[in-house]
Amino acid sequence: MIISSFPVSRLAKQFVSLSGLSLLVFLTITTAKAQEQQIHPQSTQYEWPADPAVKEKLEHWRDQKFGMIIHWGLYAVPGMIESWALCSEDWITRDSTSNYDDFKKWYWGLNKDFNPVKFNPDQWAQAAKDAGMRYLVFTTKHHDGFCMFDTKETDFKITNGPFASNPKANVAKYVFDAFRRQGFMIGAYFSKPDWHCPYYWWPMYATPDRNNNYDIRKHPWRWNKFKEYTYNQISELMHDYGSMDILWLDGGWVRPLETVTEEVKNWGANIPAWSQDINIPSIAKMAREAQPGLLIVDRTVHGPYENYQTPEQRVPDKQLDHPWESCITLGDSWGYVPSDKLKTPAKVIHQLIEVVAKGGSLLLGVGPKPDGTIDSPVVQRLAEIGSWLKANGAAIYNTRPIQGYQSGNVYFTQSNKGKEVYALALLAENSPVPATVEWSINTPPKGAKMKLLSTGANVKYVVKGEKVIVTIPPAVQKLKGYPALAFEFIVAAD
CATH class of the missing domain: 3.20.20.80 (Glycosidases)
Incomplete structure (x- = not known):
């Protein structure tokens, strides 16, 4: 997998304690740098x-x-980056006094500690x-x-x-x-x-x-x-x-x-x-x-x-x-x-x-x-x-993707049979649920009922031009930290 960050000081301590060597090895890899590698x-x-x-x-x-x-593997023992510390490439830096062969022996020797x-x-x-x-x-x-x-x-x-x-x-x-x-x-x-x-x-x-x-x-x-x-x-x-x-x-x-x-x-x-x-x-x-x-x-x-x-x-x-x-x-x-x-x-x-x-x-x-x-x-x-x-x-x-899949902070999916459409509204973290949610694509068919999945109850909505405006029940508005609301409506008859 792509390279991840790990605590340098911890790695150094583990190298010393597990190998018995006085040599300190520092592999300074940051998440940002690792992401650039595009493994x-x-x-x-x-x-x-x-x-x-x-x-x-x-x-x-x-x-x-x-x-x-x-x-899960040897890298769990010292709590460090998985495998990549063994690889000698220019984005991996070690202390200038370290010995690469000693490091490999230490790492592979973790099998005796796992x-x-x-x-x-x-x-x-x-x-x-x-x-x-x-x-x-x-x-x-x-x-x-x-x-x-x-x-x-x-x-x-x-x-x-x-x-x-x-x-x-x-x-x-x-x-x-x-x-x-x-x-x-x-x-x-x-x-x-x-x-x-x-x-x-x-x-x-x-x-x-x-x-x-x-x-x-x-x-x-x-x-x-x-x-x-x-x-x-x-x-x-x-x-x-x-x-x-x-x-x-x-x-x-x-x-x-x-x-x-x-x-x-x-x-x-x-x-x-x-x-x-x-x-x-x-x-x-x-x-x-x-x-x-x-x-x-x-x-x-x-x-x-x-x-x-x-x-x-x-x-x-x-x-x-x-x-x-x-x-x-x-x-x-x-x-x-x-x-x-x-x-x-x-x-x-x-x-x-x-x-x-x-x-x-x-x-x-x-x-x-x-x-x-x-x-x-x-x-x-x-x-x-x-x-x-x-x-x-x-x-x-x-579900499967639907052609109009996003309107602002609302995403859409459809059932794998194409009958139901779902609107999923992403809510800001640690914020109250808003009084209304709206989107401007995937308008429900005239007369269609809309259900809030988290409660199973129908919700009221209106269509104004291309905009769908859904009213959120007062009990749901009292929730704090709720991550997303999901609505279902039927677009195809049985």
Whole structure:
């Protein structure tokens, strides 16, 4: 995922305390600078899938609208940026006296400290359900190569360390099972690059950036071993971890050279002269034989294996006519960072409404603590979001975009059958509900009744020219801090 901020002093202290070194390493990365890197911007092209099973699954996914992406790995132990501190690029700065090799050894050595004895996937799944979420994407492996599942391809995994004897050591299995029990669609995040694997970052050479560090054209055997390694790990996930709905592939710089576009060249890292092709068609064939209808999200590599697009940490400027999701963090970071600044429930609800009105879904990022639980303030935020969705979810779930999707602070959706239209008015945070709400498009048919979803009661409205003016009931006006009002009216008869 895109790079996030983390406390520099905390990282320095962790490096000292966990490694026993007197060396201080400072990686000064700010959110603003990280956002400039545009690690995964939105693709500019889209190709609809041809497989009927994939198309059916895609439409079902488009009905869900709201999901949780969970980043959890070694980076949770010190509470720092996920994986990226390993990457040596010019936007990552270290103390001039630091030693890069020592830092990598320290970071990868965190596997000896990662012992989440309170690991509670049922808490995670319940928190997500309480938030009104309906699909999951879980990091089975991030760029650092540490596997959160019991792969046979490497010993660098959660089942080989202090947590190995725990009955729930095969973390991914228990996460997927917990969310399935709550009725979620299940997605496996998988990083195509693997910085720990010697077939990707060959130890004989330095590791200058996020790319593989040797010329594949000169060493095809080594790259073929990496392709085999990747294929086998994804095969394990597709065959051994139950029913899967989504294979969410991160690390879009690992791609065929002919697919490198100008937008990819502007990501902030060098583009090698060779192709980092891992044969996604072969992986997709295998995965879909095991999981018919599987959605594959090969991020930013437009074509038949990017079944929906994934703009990151932002909402597109305009409505899009194909499937997409905004992946956005609840705080400033993807993984767990102590005292992370969390978005307010109103902010998340406003983003969700805008995303859905523009035709997308919202994938909200949450990072569990190193002990295996989700922090209480996060759980509370999620519950407050869910409280609003419980009353107003009809305007979000099972909807599709409508041509006139915005009028001022009011956004519009329509049911996937095209019968109901919903108007969602965003309200200023911590302010009283206004006496009226108005918009100038999507006028209800003459004589149509309008319902306020949060109460289920009909509301009065008038049409003056092109303007619709809705009167808000006095009891609702007394509410403070209510994030948005949702109205429903019928535009098509049964």
